Amino acid sequence: MLSDQELRIFRRDLLAWYAGHKRDLPWRRTKDPYAIWISETMLQQTRVAAVIPYYERFLAQFPDVHRLAAASESRLLASWAGLGYYYRARNLQKAARLIAERGEFPATHFAIRQLPGVGDYTAAAVASIAFDLPHGVVDGNVLRVLSRVLADGTNIASSAGRKKFAARAQTMLDPRKPAEYNQSIMELGATVCLPKNPQCLICPVGSVCKARGEGRQNEFPVKILTRKSVEQERTVYWIEREGSALVWQRPDGSKLMAGFWELPEPTQLPDVAVLGTLGHFRHGITFHSYRFSVVEASIPQDPGCCRWVRISDLEILPVSTVLRKAVHIIQSRRRTAVIAAGTS
Numbered sequence: 606m607l608s609d610q611e612l613r614i615f616r617r618d619l620l621a622w623y624a625g626h627k628r629d630l631p632w633r634r635t636k637d638p639y640a641i642w643i644s645e646t647m648l649q650q651t652r653v654a655a656v657i658p659y660y661e662r663f664l665a666q667f668p669d670v671h672r673l674a675a676a677s678e679s680r681l682l683a684s685w686a687g688l689g690y691y692y693r694a695r696n697l698q699k700a701a702r703l704i705a706e707r708g709e710f711p712a713t714h715f716a717i718r719q720l721p722g723v724g725d726y727t728a729a730a731v732a733s734i735a736f737d738l739p740h741g742v743v744d745g746n747v748l749r750v751l752s753r754v755l756a757d758g759t760n761i762a763s764s765a766g767r768k769k770f771a772a773r774a775q776t777m778l779d780p781r782k783p784a785e786y787n788q789s790i791m792e793l794g795a796t797v798c799l800p801k802n803p804q805c806l807i808c809p810v811g812s813v814c815k816a817r818g819e820g821r822q823n824e825f826p827v828k829i830l831t832r833k834s835v836e837q838e839r840t841v842y843w844i845e846r847e848g849s850a851l852v853w854q855r856p857d858g859s860k861l862m863a864g865f866w867e868l869p870e871p872t873q874l875p876d877v878a879v880l881g882t883l884g885h886f887r888h889g890i891t892f893h894s895y896r897f898s899v900v901e902a903s904i905p906q907d908p909g910c911c912r913w914v915r916i917s918d919l920e921i922l923p924v925s926t927v928l929r930k931a932v933h934i935i936q937s938r939r940r941t942a943v944i945a946a947g948t949s
Contacts, residue, residue, distance in 0.1 A: 611813040616779045638710040673701040682923030696722025733783040741774035742787045746794025752826035756815035765801035798885030839881030841868035842902040849913040866924045878903040888900035899931045
C-alpha cells in the first residue's frame, strides 16, 4: 500500500492532471444520472470511440427513462445493433420501466445496484459521477493502474483478486471529489497507463508508482486465465431475390439475441446448391473465435423458418453482427465491381 503521504500525492497529482488533460466526451458534459447510466452500460467491453455515435443516437431516440420504457423491442434492439452483448439493452429497458414506475432515478448506491443488469462497477460509477457518492470504481483500466502503482502481482482475473483491488480502490478514492477521482483514474488507464508500452515518462503519478520505481511496469497487471479460446469454422448462406435476402429471426424465447435477424446456415437449408464463396470474416464472442465464410447459394424450394426481407430494411431491423458483417462483404464486392466496370 501507499503511505499516507504517497496517497495524498497520488490523489493531488492525478486530479490536477485530469483537470488539464481529460478528453471531451459527451457523457462528461452532464450530471444526468440517466445519461451517465446509459454511457456506462454501453462502455462495458466496448471502445470509447465506438460508443460515442451510439450514445448520441440512443439519447436522441430515448432522451429519458419514459421514452426508453415505452419503446418497442424491435426499435430498441435496432438502436443497439452493432454494440453487441444485447442483454445490456434489454436490461436497460427493464430497469427503465422500474424507474418510470417509481417516478425518479434511484439516488443511492444500494438502490442503483438493485436495477436489472447493474453490477458493482456500474453502480459505483453512476453513484459517484452523478451523485458525488464516495464509491470507488473498478474496471480494467483501474485494475491496471492500481496493480502498477502498488506493484501488486495478485491475479486480476480471479474473484479474490478483484475483491482485493476493489478494497484498494475504495481506500485510495478521494472522498472529497469522488466523481473527478473515479473518472481521472479510469482516464489515466485509458490514455497513459496502457496495457502495452505504458507512457511512464508522462505519467502524473509516476513519482509514487512502485512498479515504475522498480522498473517492473511491464510485469503488471498479472492476469492468468484458465479457459482457452475455442476456434470454429462456420458458413452462412447469402440467398438473394429481387432485392430481398433470405433470413430468419431468432424466437422471442431464445437465450441468445432473441428477436434478431440472422443469415441461414447449412443445418437450416441442407438442400440448397452452393454457387460460390463471396468472402470471409472473423467474429469473436467471449472465448470463442469464429471464421465465417459467406457463401452464395441457390433459392430453396422449402425456405423452412426463413423469410424474404428487403435488403434495404436490414439497416433498420435488429440484425446480428454476423449478418451485418456479411452484408458489408456483399456491398464491398458490388462497389468493387462497379468501379471495375467503370474503368474497363
